[in-house]
Structures are given as C-alpha cells and as structure tokens.
C-alpha cells in the first residue's frame with residue numbers, strides 16, 4: 001500500500017508520499033508541486049488540474065474551482081452565494097446538493113459537487129500512481145477543522161467515486177501539528193507540555209489551533225476559524241479597487257463582464273504577490289475588455305489600506321483560540337505560520353499585534369506542511385512503514401447532541417443530551433442508556449446550529465430501534481446504545497443491545513476438606529437490538545452509479561488523449577520522415593521508393609488538415625501511420641542497421657578475442673580445464689570468426705539502399721552462441737584441494753549457465769533474495 005497524504009486546498013492541492021525513508025511532495029505532469037484544484041469540461045473531454053488551469057481563460061464558464069467550498073452544501077446555502085463571487089460556472093441544485101451545470105460533450109450536463117470532487121481526487125490519484133508506478137487505492141485527506149459531519153461524509157463519498165479508500169480524514173491544523181511534533185526529539189514530559197499556536201491563512205480560510213506537545217504525543221487544546229478570510233478576499237478587494245479606477249480611467253465596467261473580471265483577478269493576484277516583497281507594484285492587464293490594455297500601480301501603503309477590512313478580521317480567531325485554550329500568550333512557546341497568505345507582511349504584523357507582539361516563526365514549509373503531516377498520518381495507518389510512535393489527540397469543534405421523544409412512562413425524562421461537547425476527543429465512543437418498551441427513534445444533531453457554517457443542516461443521523469425486547473419482569477427494557485465519533489470526525493450509531501444478566505451457580509469447591517457453600521456468579525450477555533440508521537452519506541447504489549459514470553468519463557478522457565497522441569505521432573512522422581529522406585536516409589532509399597513514400601506523406605498531410613483528418617478516430621490515425629511505416633520502415637531499418645551493425649560486429653569480435661585468449665592462456669586460472677574443452681572453444685571461435693568475415697564481405701558488396709544480408713540481430717545471435725558455449729567451460733571452478741563430506745549424488749557444482757548472452761551470472765543474487773527486508777523505518781528528522 002502506497003502511503004499518500006493530500007492537502008486538498010481551495011486553490012491548489014499538494015500530494016505527499018512516503019518514500020526514500022522520508023516524505024516527498026510529488027510533482028504533477030508539468031512538474032509542479034501544487035496542482036490547481038480545478039475541474040473543467042469541454043466538447044470532447046474533461047480537463048482536470050493543470051490542463052483545466054491552462055484553458056481557464058477561454059473556458060471559464062465550464063471551469064469549476066472552490067471545490068472544497070462547495071462539497072456538502074445545498075444550493076440555498078447563503079455561503080454558496082459568497083462562492084458565486086469567485087466562480088464563473090453556473091451553480092445548480094443536483095439532487096438536494098449544490099452542483100454545476102456545464103457544457104460537456106456538446107450537451108448541458110450537471111454534476112454534483114461530490115462528483116466534481118471525485119473527478120479531482122481521481123486526477124490526484126492518477127498523478128500519484130504515475131509517480132509511484134503503483135496503483136493508489138488508499139490515501140489520507142486533510143480537511144478544514146470546521147468541516148461538519150455532512151461535509152466530511154461527502155468527501156468520503158467523493159473519494160469512493162474515485163475508487164479511493166480513505167483510512168482517515170485529518171483536520172488540516174492537526175496535520176500541521178503532527179508534522180511539527182514528530183520531528184522534535186526534545187519534547188518535554190506531559191506535566192509540562194510545549195504549547196504551540198499554528199496559524200494557517202490560505203486562499204479562502206483561516207485556521208488557528210493551539211496544540212500542546214509532550215513526549216510522543218500532541219493534544220489539540222483549542223481551534224478557531226474564520227471561514228471567509230484568505231488570499232481571495234484580498235484579491236477581491238484589489239479587484240474592486242481597480243474596477244472603480246478603470247471606470248473613470250478607461251470608461252469600462254469590468255464588473256459587468258465576467259471575462260474582464262477574471263482577467264483582472266489574475267492581475268490582482270500577481271500584484272498582491274509582488275507587494276509581499278516590494279513597496280510598489282505595477283498592474284498590467286492586456287486586452288481587459290473592448291481591446292483596452294489596462295495598467296496601473298499600487299504602493300504597499302495604499303494596498304494595506306485597501307485590504308484593511310480583511311486584515312482587521314485576523315485578530316478574532318487568534319484571540320478566540322488563545323482564550324479557549326485556557327493559556328496566556330506567555331505560555332505559548334511559538335506561533336508557527338503556514339498557508340500562502342501568511343507571506344503578506346501586513347498579515348504577519350496583524351497576527352503578531354493580536355498576540356501581544358510575540359515573534360512569529362516560519363520553521364515549517366508554509367506551502368507543504370499540511371501535505372507532509374497528512375502523509376505521516378497515513379504512514380501511521382500503513383502496515384508497510386514503521387514510524388516513530390506519536391499519539392494524536394484531536395478534538396471536535398462543534399458540540400453534538402442526541403434528541404428523542406420523551407418516554408410515555410417517564411414524565412421527568414430529559415429529551416436531549418450533549419454527547420460530544422466542543423473539545424471532545426476524536427475518536428471517542430459513548431454508551432447511552434434508554435428505558436423503553438416501544439420502538440423508538442433518536443436523532444443526532446449539532447447542538448449549536450448557529451455556530452455551523454452557513455446553511456449547513458445541523459442534522460447528523462437518525463437511529464430507529466424497531467423491536468425492543470420485552471423485559472422478563474414486565475419492566476421497561478434497558479437499551480444501551482453505542483455512539484461513536486470516529487477518526488474522520490464523523491458521528492454514527494454503532495450498536496444497540498440489551499444486557500441479560502444470568503446468575504449461574506458455580507460448583508462448590510472443597511476447602512480444607514470441607515465443602516464450601518455454592519457460589520452464584522453473574523454473567524452479563526449482550527443481546528443485539530435490531531435497528532436502522534440514516535445519515536447524510538450517499539446511498540451505496542448512488543455511489544456505485546457515480547463510480548461507473550466516473551470510470552466512463554475517465555475512459556473517454558483517456559481515449560481523447562490517446563487519439564490526440566496518435567494524431568501527433570502521425571503528424572510528426574510526416575514531417576520527420578520527409579526531412580530525413582533528403583538527409584540521413586538519402587543513401588538508404590531507392591528513388592522509386594522515395595517517390596512513393598513522398599507521395600504518401602503528402603497525402604497523409606493533406607488528410608490531416610482536411611475536415612476528416614482534423615477530427616478522426618484513434619484507429620484512423622493509427623491506420624494511416626501504420627500504412628506509412630510499411631513503406632518507410634525498411635528504409636529506416638537500413639539506415640539504423642548501418643550503425644547498429646558496426647557496434648554488433650565490434651562486440652562479437654571482442655567476445656571472440658576474449659574467449660580465444662582465455663582458452664589458449666597458460667594462466668594457472670585455466671590449468672584445471674580439460675584441454676579438449678579448451679580446444680573446442682578455440683574451434684568454435686574460429687568458426688564464428690569465419691562466418692563473420694564471410695558475412696561482412698557479402699554485405700560490403702551490396703548497395704546501401706537495398707535490404708542488408710547481415711543484420712545486427714544475426715550478429716548478436718552468434719555472440720550469444722559463443723557465450724553459451726564458452727562461459728560454462730571457461731568458468732568451471734577449480735576442484736577443492738581437500739575433499740570434505742562428498743555429496744553422493746552429483747548436484748551441479750557451481751557451473752553457471754548464463755540466462756542470455758547479455759546477462760552475467762550474479763553470485764550475490766541468491767543471497768539478496770533470501771534476506772527478507774524489514775519494513776523501512778521512516779526518517780522523520
């Protein structure tokens with residue numbers, strides 16, 4: 001099992017893998033360490049990640065970003081309105097969840113956010129498999145700590161759509177903390193932990209976590225978030241500023257044109273990054289709209305003023321997290337920054353100001369800390385890697401309660417209970433007790449809906465016990481219900497049971513010859529209570545349907561890519577061969593052949609640029625190329641052979657010389673070998689030598705532009721022949737001087753026959769096979 005961790009970001013995602021005794025962040029198909037979190041649709045195929053980014057400007061209505069902000073939401077969620085500011089695709093309702101309407105394969109189609117994320121995860125899976133050269137089936141994904149049950153379940157569903165199993169969803173600040181803690185060998189005892197505050201300001205959201213580290217463990221003490229504070233809010237403030245400026249300067253209304261807005265937003269992000277390191281930055285947007293090239297500039301001072309609204313919100317989550325941790329700022333040993341937006345000097349100074357001026361640290365890799373920590377989390381769960389023990393005590397951010405109808409038999413019974421309060425450990429199991437006679441329902445939901453993101457439904461799950469066993473005494477039955485907040489931060493009803501107590505008499509024991517009085521012992525037997533449970537995960541049948549659709553779309557994409565590839569191959573062959581016919585192939589082609597091939601190449605070229613050839617099937621391109629090769633290959637073969645033959649002749653001559661000199665050597669090394677055997681080697685060498693000289697002479701008489709009579713393959717075959725013949729004779733081991741315990745049956749004694757002429761027997765191979773390597777220990781420092 002490959003060990004893989006994903007930082008699923010709003011703008012980009014990063015993939016970590018465990019290898020080379022450590023963790024690597026891998027690169028995608030264009031060698032970038034971050035893959036754009038984008039999915040796009042076209043007339044023939046989808047484009048996901050980098051290709052989606054490349055075509056974004058020309059296809060922005062069918063390009064969907066903000067994937068992690070959409071999943072698990074409904075179209076009516078007020079926060080989806082906010083997302084629309086950053087999205088150009090049309091958002092629609094898809095079976096009760098938010099989705100996008102796009103033009104795909106020439107038709108209007110809709111996909112739910114879960115499907116879109118599934119597509120994206122599929123791309124990350126392919127990037128990883130491609131890099132590791134093994135299929136990837138399991139990976140750990142980092143999600144914001146503010147994700148609710150429904151969002152977490154939707155992420156797992158999306159992964160399932162991509163055929164992926166997720167052994168754990170990890171809160172992203174916790175992943176950062178894990179990556180931090182596991183590398184520290186000097187952590188204190190638990191009585192006196194080291195408290196660190198982690199601050200992540202990314203593209204769309206800000207997370208703060210206070211974490212206590214001690215030997216071999218971390219405890220998340222508190223978390224706080226601003227779900228709408230990130231780089232994109234800064235880009236947007238800039239965009240509004242320049243849109244207003246361009247209204248007067250160029251008389252254009254950028255905000256009225258999605259395309260112009262998109263172009264300006266790209267320029268603003270660039271400008272923002274320059275301003276992180278410079279006091280002033282230019283803005284240039286070519287052909288923003290109406291063929292106008294817009295330009296402007298901004299000073300650091302103006303910039304900080306413009307984004308003051310965003311900056312002023314930074315203090316709240318920091319102070320909240322500190323207060324909830326129960327610590328003072330002096331008890332925090334370091335403030336570690338991650339996330340692209342913490343590169344902005346004004347963001348840093350606001351963080352520092354909110355925390356009493358304490359210096360900030362950037363000891364972690366700001367871009368990759370989440371992916372690294374997430375990969376460590378995956379390594380813990382993998383049998384193939386040994387990692388230094390490190391225990392993660394994470395907490396839930398939102399309180400969860402269960403609710404039920406009052407039992408008719410008990411007017412004083414409460415009707416709800418907070419089972420997992422804020423700060424409850426993850427994972428955690430709690431047993432609830434109910435006294436019932438009738439079937440009953442229990443609902444699990446978030447206890448404080450006002451604290452949840454946007455319009456997220458607080459409902460989590462329902463439990464229905466259909467059949468409550470009757471109590472033998474006619475009393476209410478005591479039903480125990482096991483609830484669990486699992487490693488993903490997802491709550492579920494696990495089991496329900498009734499405890500039956502049996503008193504069994506145990507056989508009396510004789511003590512000092514006297515029979516002791518019989519003892520009664522209580523035995524508790526758990527009897528399962530049948531129940532059904534509902535939650536917001538997709539029905540298995542729907543997941544299967546999406547999975548099938550996904551596989552189909554994946555196959556279509558692959559076919560389109562393969563077709564494009566074959567088309568390019570045909571095009572390349574046409575130009576390449578035509579050029580070479582006058583150049584390096586010139587002496588290897590007869591004039592009639594040349595005329596024929598040139599004609600065919602021209603025909604293929606004309607076809608490629610015809611309507612038919614522009615958009616043909618894979619097999620049509622393959623067919624055309626194959627037909628050209630039938631004529632072209634013999635010419636290429638003659639040319640290649642003229643070079644290969646020389647090399648093969650030299651190799652054969654070298655082998656012949658080597659064996660000949662060994663067979664005729666007076667060296668003591670060969671003294672034990674039978675003279676007759678040595679003579680056979682000499683004769684064999686002479687025969688082959690003669691064959692070679694004859695063949696070379698025959699070949700020399702032929703013109704270059706006809707098929708050769710002597711090929712490099714013939715020569716290599718002869719070389720194999722002499723190797724097979726000579727090596728066993730010339731490597732025959734010397735008899736041992738002292739004979740100890742002779743083996744009765746003649747097992748082959750060390751004479752090795754090489755598998756093929758190019759392979760030399762390796763005495764070390766057997767040993768390596770016998771040693772079963774222990775799983776590699778990961779180097780965490």
Ligand SMILES: Nc1ncnc2c1ncn2[C@@H]1O[C@H](COP(=O)(O)OP(=O)(O)OP(=O)(O)O)[C@@H](O)[C@H]1O
Nearest residue numbers: 009010011012202203204205231276339340341343
């Ligand atoms: N040098 C820089 N100066 C200013 N901003 C920067 C710089 N480098 C990156 N950014 C910004 O950081 C943001 C991306 O950060 P990051 O990769 O942490 O976000 P993400 O993980 O995709 O988003 P999120 O964590 O919110 O889901 C972008 O808004 C980008 O413009």
Ligand SMILES: [Mg+2]
Nearest residue numbers: 009010202339
């Ligand atoms: Mg992030």
